[in-house]
Amino acid sequence: MEKTLKERIRRITARIIVGIDTGKDSHWARITDYRGIDLAKPAKVNNNEDGFESLMEKIKKASTAQNCGQVVIGMEPSGHYWRALGWYLKLHPICPVLVGVNPYHTKQAKELDDNSPTKSDKKDAQVIAHLIRDGRYFDTYLPEGHYAELRILNTERQRVMKQINRSTNTIIAIMDEYFPEYSKLFDNLVCPTSCAIIRAVPFPGDVLAAGFNTLLKLAREASNGKEGQKLAGELTNAAIGSVGVQEGKTSARFRLMQLLDELAFHQKQCDAVEEQLSGVMENLELGEILRSMKGIGLIISASFLGEIGDITRFSNWKQVRKLAGLNLVENSSGKRKSGTAISKRGRPHLRYILYMAGETCILHNPEMKSLYYHFRRRSKNPLHYYQAVVAVGLKVMRIMFHMLKNNEKYDPAKALGKVRTEQIAKTAGL
Numbered sequence: 001m002e003k004t005l006k007e008r009i010r011r012i013t014a015r016i017i018v019g020i021d022t023g024k025d026s027h028w029a030r031i032t033d034y035r036g037i038d039l040a041k042p043a044k045v046n047n048n049e050d051g052f053e054s055l056m057e058k059i060k061k062a063s064t065a066q067n068c069g070q071v072v073i074g075m076e077p078s079g080h081y082w083r084a085l086g087w088y089l090k091l092h093p094i095c096p097v098l099v100g101v102n103p104y105h106t107k108q109a110k111e112l113d114d115n116s117p118t119k120s121d122k123k124d125a126q127v128i129a130h131l132i133r134d135g136r137y138f139d140t141y142l143p144e145g146h147y148a149e150l151r152i153l154n155t156e157r158q159r160v161m162k163q164i165n166r167s168t169n170t171i172i173a174i175m176d177e178y179f180p181e182y183s184k185l186f187d188n189l190v191c192p193t194s195c196a197i198i199r200a201v202p203f204p205g206d207v208l209a210a211g212f213n214t215l216l217k218l219a220r221e222a223s224n225g226k227e228g229q230k231l232a233g234e235l236t237n238a239a240i241g242s243v244g245v246q247e248g249k250t251s252a253r254f255r256l257m258q259l260l261d262e263l264a265f266h267q268k269q270c271d272a273v274e275e276q277l278s279g280v281m282e283n284l285e286l287g288e289i290l291r292s293m294k295g296i297g298l299i300i301s302a303s304f305l306g307e308i309g310d311i312t313r314f315s316n317w318k319q320v321r322k323l324a325g326l327n328l329v330e331n332s333s334g335k336r337k338s339g340t341a342i343s344k345r346g347r348p349h350l351r352y353i354l355y356m357a358g359e360t361c362i363l364h365n366p367e368m369k370s371l372y373y374h375f376r377r378r379s380k381n382p383l384h385y386y387q388a389v390v391a392v393g394l395k396v397m398r399i400m401f402h403m404l405k406n407n408e409k410y411d412p413a414k415a416l417g418k419v420r421t422e423q424i425a426k427t428a429g430l
Contacts, residue, residue: 008135011097016068018059018096019129020045020075021121022082027075028121029055031062032129039066042122047081052088060094071096074132076103077140090142099137101128109136143309149280150306157273157299158349160266167263171198171256177245178203178252181238185231195260196222197235202256203249207239277302286311289403293410295361295368296400300353304400307350317401324350326394342390357400358393367415368392374424 012034021028027045032038039062045051059071073089075082077100089098110127111117131137143151168190175182175189179202186194200218201207207215215232223231281287281302290301307323314320321327325346344351361368375388383391399415402408416424 005135016071017129018073019125021124028125030125030129074099098140100140101131147309154306160270163266171259179244193223204239204242295364303353311404317398354393357396358389374427
C-alpha cells in the first residue's frame, strides 16, 4: 500500500488517467492525460461485457495516440455496482492500475473547477480523474481465495447478529412493559431457560394461573435440572406484585411468540455461519498462528483476516491502524491546543473487532491484562476504561500484525517488550 502523497503522485506521471462514476445499469468514464486534459469525449459504459470492451477499446485508442502503455483507472468503491467492472479491469490483459477515490473527497472537490454544486455523472467522473491526478487516491483491494470467503462470511455474520440484537431488544422491551419485574431474574433475558419460560408463561397472570408445581416442573425442564424451587419461587413473587400493563396482552403474546421464533431462527443461522468460518479457517495456517495468542478465538481471527485481507500488502502496522480509523487526530489552531481522539475514518467492523480483541485479551491474556492496568493506573495521563481498551486493542493488533508478517506464533516473552515491561513493573509497585 502506498504511504505518502508524494509516492502516489509519482505513479501518475506520464500516464493516462480514467475516472469512472459507477451506476447500476451504466457507468460514465472520462479519459484524461496526467494533466487532467480530456483525451476523448465522456463515454457511457453499459454494465455488461460489450460496454466494458467498448471502454477498453477507447482507452487503448487514447493510449496509442499518446504513446503511453500504462493506464490508471479509478472509481469510488462504494456499494456494489463497481465490483463487476473492478474484477473485469483487474483481470484484463492490459493490466491497468486500479485505484479508488473516497466518495467524500469527490463530493468536496466537485466545486473546485466550476464553483458550482451541480452534480452529474459526467462531472463526477472528471472530478475522480482529477483527484487521481493529484494523488488523492488509494489502491483498490479485491480479496481473493480464502480472504474473499472470509470477508463474505463476516459480512453475513454481521447481518445475522444485527437481526439477533433487534429481536432481543424488542423482546426485552415487551417484557419490560408487561412484566417489568421479570428482567431482574435473569442476567440474560434471552438465554434458553428464559426463552422457554417466556413461551410458556410470559405474563404475571400466566405465572399465577400455572401454580408453583407447574412452574417448578417448567424451570427444571427449561434449565435441564439446573434450576428449580428457587426460580419457581422468584417467578411467583415477581408476578404477585407486578405492575405490568394489562391491556393488549393477546396481541403482545402473539408478538412475543413471533419474536422468539425469529430469534431462534437467526441464532441457528449464526451457528451455521460460524461453522462455515471454522471450515475456512481450518485451511489457513494464519488462523492457527493468530489463535496461539490467548484471547484471540475463531471470530476475532477470522474477522481480522477478512477485513485486512492479504497481510503482504501492508508494509507497516500503522497502515492497518489507519484502515480501522484508529489513528489519532487533533483540532488545534494558534495557541489553542485540543486533545486527541481517534479519527473513525476507516472500516467500522475492523475497529469493532480490535475493540473486542482488547476486551477479551484483558480477560484472558496475562500480558494484555497487566498492560491494561498500567494504562489505567499510571501517574501521567491515566486512561479511562474505553480509552484503555482501545489502547490494548491496538497493541493486540500490532502483535497480530507481527505474527502474520513473520509467520510466528505468540510468544509471551516478546509481547510487551523490555521498556513497556519495566513501565508496568514500576506502575505495579506504586
